[in-house]
Amino acid sequence: MQSRYRIGGIFCLLLAGAIAWQAIWLPLHDASLGAEMIAWMPRATVVVGLCLVFGVYFLATGNRYPYRDVERQTLTPVGWTLCVVIGIVALAGFFGMDMMLRSMGYR
Numbered sequence: 001m002q003s004r005y006r007i008g009g010i011f012c013l014l015l016a017g018a019i020a021w022q023a024i025w026l027p028l029h030d031a032s033l034g035a036e037m038i039a040w041m042p043r044a045t046v047v048v049g050l051c052l053v054f055g056v057y058f059l060a061t062g063n064r065y066p067y068r069d070v071e072r073q074t075l076t077p078v079g080w081t082l083c084v085v086i087g088i089v090a091l092a093g094f095f096g097m098d099m100m101l102r103s104m105g106y107r
Helices: 002-032 043-061 077-103
Strands: none
Touching: 002 043, 002 077, 043 077
C-alpha cells in the first residue's frame, strides 16, 4: 500500500513541475525577454505548493503517518502541520513571484 502512496507522491511532484513551468517559469521568462505585458496565475502558486508538499510527504513517508482520521473525518496533527507548510510555501511562492515581477518593472 505504501508503494501506491509513493507513486502518488511522484505524480504530485511531476504535476507541480508542470504547473510551475506553465504558470510561473514561462511568465518569468517572458518578463526577462522584456514582454510588454505578463499574464500569470497567482492561484497556481497555491496549487504548486499543495502538490509539492504532498508529493514530498508521500514520497518520503508513503503515508506511514496518516494525515487524516478517516473515522472522525478530521485532520491529525500531521495533517495540520502539512496545512501550515502548504500555506507557508504558497505565500512564499506568491510574494516571491510578485516581488520578482515588480523588480522587473511589472505591476
